[in-house]
Amino acid sequence: DGGITQSPKYLFRKEGQNVTLSCEQNLNHDAMYWYRQDPGQGLRLIYYSQIVNDFQKGDIAEGYSVSREKKESFPLTVTSAQKNPTAFYLCASSFRHLNYGYTFGSGTRLTVV
Amino acid sequence: ELKVEQNPLFLSMQEGKNYTIYCNYSTTSDRLYWYRQDPGKSLESLFVLLSNGAVKQEGRLMASLDTKARLSTLHITAAVHDLSATYFCASGPFGNEKLTFGTGTRLTIIP
Numbered sequence: 001d002g003g004i005t006q007s008p009k010y011l012f013r014k015e016g017q018n019v020t021l022s023c024e025q026n027l028n029h030d031a032m033y034w035y036r037q038d039p040g041q042g043l044r045l046i047y048y049s050q051i052v053n054d055f056q057k058g059d060i061a062e063g064y065s066v067s068r069e070k071k072e073s074f075p076l077t078v079t080s081a082q083k084n085p086t087a088f089y090l091c092a093s094s095f096r097h098l099n100y101g102y103t104f105g106s107g108t109r110l111t112v113v
Numbered sequence: 114e115l116k117v118e119q120n121p122l123f124l125s126m127q128e129g130k131n132y133t134i135y136c137n138y139s140t141t142s143d144r145l146y147w148y149r150q151d152p153g154k155s156l157e158s159l160f161v162l163l164s165n166g167a168v169k170q171e172g173r174l175m176a177s178l179d180t181k182a183r184l185s186t187l188h189i190t191a192a193v194h195d196l197s198a199t200y201f202c203a204s205g206p207f208g209n210e211k212l213t214f215g216t217g218t219r220l221t222i223i224p
Contacts, residue, residue, distance in 0.1 A: 031210070041216075042214055090155060092156075100158075102146075102158070104157070
């Protein structure tokens, strides 16, 4: 079955540490996206990518980095520069035409300890 | 800049009642999407509306799109407890590379 997989489900980060969240899809989608959701809040776009080896900043890119070396994969690194990284991180993918909207992964819950 | 607003933000309703969630967006768009999120879970696609006048129904939920009014509605008929969740709308005009999400409506169905 096709789908989009995020790992890990839960992640704990120490102060000053970089951590990487994985997102893989086998839906043959062109575009991939990373969103952050804080408790009781909506979704805020971090980064997105329409094609391999290209990506654009979203509304809250500071303290985050991404890569898109393969169509299927779009990992997100939360760097030590991100001062308040505790949140629920959602990865999504779509065809470029967006006629079917997004398919979301199950999410990664990141906590700073 | 495209803005998407939902109201109400919180909705508590009794089982068996009908209600409507409203989604307004600020710029011309022929496409509107509805998602459901259960507590602690990811978002699940409910409806994709791709033209003016589009109406889609699934069970007790019905979504519609009026592009002239820049308004989409999600109507709940005879609510049941299982519909308790947060509902998000999102707009994605043609030519846009990404969707813009509303703030969400947290729906609680009371027995």
